[in-house]
Amino acid sequence: MLAGKKILLIVTGGIAAYKTPDLVRRLKERGAAVRCLLTKSGEQFVTPLALGAVTGDRVYQDLFDLTDEQEMGHIQLSRDADVLLVAPATANVMAKMAAGISDDLATTALLATDKPVVIAPAMNVRMWQHAATQANLATLKARGVTVIGPEEGDMACGEFGPGRMTEPLDIVKALADFFSPARGNPGRAAGSPAGPLAGRHAIVTSGPTHEPIDPVRYIANRSSGKQGHAIAAALAALGARVTLVTGPVVLPDPAGVTVRHVESAADMLAACEAAMPADIAVCAAAVADWRVARSATSKLKKEAGGRPPALELAENADILARLSRPGPGRPALVVGFAAETEKVVANAEAKRLRKGCDWIVANDVSPATGTFGGDMNTVHLVTHEGVEDWPLQSKAQVAERLAGRIARHFPTGAGRTGKALDGGQAAE
Numbered sequence: 001m002l003a004g005k006k007i008l009l010i011v012t013g014g015i016a017a018y019k020t021p022d023l024v025r026r027l028k029e030r031g032a033a034v035r036c037l038l039t040k041s042g043e044q045f046v047t048p049l050a051l052g053a054v055t056g057d058r059v060y061q062d063l064f065d066l067t068d069e070q071e072m073g074h075i076q077l078s079r080d081a082d083v084l085l086v087a088p089a090t091a092n093v094m095a096k097m098a099a100g101i102s103d104d105l106a107t108t109a110l111l112a113t114d115k116p117v118v119i120a121p122a123m124n125v126r127m128w129q130h131a132a133t134q135a136n137l138a139t140l141k142a143r144g145v146t147v148i149g150p151e152e153g154d155m156a157c158g159e160f161g162p163g164r165m166t167e168p169l170d171i172v173k174a175l176a177d178f179f180s181p182a183r184g185n186p187g188r189a190a191g192s193p194a195g196p197l198a199g200r201h202a203i204v205t206s207g208p209t210h211e212p213i214d215p216v217r218y219i220a221n222r223s224s225g226k227q228g229h230a231i232a233a234a235l236a237a238l239g240a241r242v243t244l245v246t247g248p249v250v251l252p253d254p255a256g257v258t259v260r261h262v263e264s265a266a267d268m269l270a271a272c273e274a275a276m277p278a279d280i281a282v283c284a285a286a287v288a289d290w291r292v293a294r295s296a297t298s299k300l301k302k303e304a305g306g307r308p309p310a311l312e313l314a315e316n317a318d319i320l321a322r323l324s325r326p327g328p329g330r331p332a333l334v335v336g337f338a339a340e341t342e343k344v345v346a347n348a349e350a351k352r353l354r355k356g357c358d359w360i361v362a363n364d365v366s367p368a369t370g371t372f373g374g375d376m377n378t379v380h381l382v383t384h385e386g387v388e389d390w391p392l393q394s395k396a397q398v399a400e401r402l403a404g405r406i407a408r409h410f411p412t413g414a415g416r417t418g419k420a421l422d423g424g425q426a427a428e
């Protein structure tokens, strides 16, 4: 699977960098063409000479090397590859990638690329477990970055735990897997003909909605859109064609996904209906239940001594219930979310039946959990077969697991977008 693949290996500054000449050799044994980019701190652990000797090519190091800019600019360097592999990926480079910082050749290439990115993190266990690193990891995964490892074990710093870079042979295996057409892998462009969800169309709703009071004011909620965006990215990574319908969020659009930006619940419903037909619908948006019945067309003004305006509310259409309505156009699998603050599973089960969806992902959004706006989520998957309690995971992990379950729900083979597989309750 690696024969003929062009790999740009970015070596950053971790002790595991000393293993990269071996990694290059293993990749080349399998027919890959490897070009190396070495950061300043990476050079403390492996020499450009060693990497140059195994690649048989020059090693790229300096952003401001004019010769490079003439022969091979950083943009071209990052695009003239089938994949960018960052190994080892330090906490620092992950943070820079998450923040979009480009202050050296490695980070500039990573920001400029339009190719898939795979990272093999390596760092001290506490650095790995730090909330900042986990948040950066979730951000990167949500953007479609593939992560290999890290592994658990004794570390160079004397501690034990997750943080060791995956061994070169295992990285090679994971990368071969990444390019394997038989697997649902993100090595392909999203929505391409390989992957278990190839040929399927998924609609995902995400974020809050804004319900206008007047042209400058609105009713909203605290949803960040992180979970919905991560699900869209995870489904695309498994080959689905994804339409993400999102309310106002500060997140970037996930790569490889068609994004429809909307404001209100009415806009969201219209965008979902316009995106139909679909095989899969995942409603992760925190849609406002109510809108202002008659929003003002000009800004409401305070009148001296006057009363505050009374807002009359009207109920919004329930998008999940609409998409779940039985009929020939119904997506074969409709998944809702239940944001609950008490009796989480019982309320979710009732909600599943009330709305007519197949699965409900129930999560506890009481303030103590930090779920709203946070990066972690504890969920329960409620289907007609029962309830699964998933452990506390990042929203990216929840998304990957859910996408995997969705992929298993569908028989492999050609997609049937436009033809619902069945109109009834889904079974695992």
Ligand code: CTP
Residues within 6 Å of the ligand: 205, 265, 283, 284, 285, 286, 287, 288, 289, 316, 317, 318, 319, 320, 321, 335, 336, 337, 338, 339, 340, 351
């Ligand atoms: N939902 C929707 N359209 C709405 C309201 C909710 O599509 N107008 C979807 C959400 O995207 C989610 C599910 O319905 O998948 C449940 O949302 P939640 O806020 O938990 O439930 P509500 O319907 O608002 O019920 P309640 O407020 O009574 O818990």
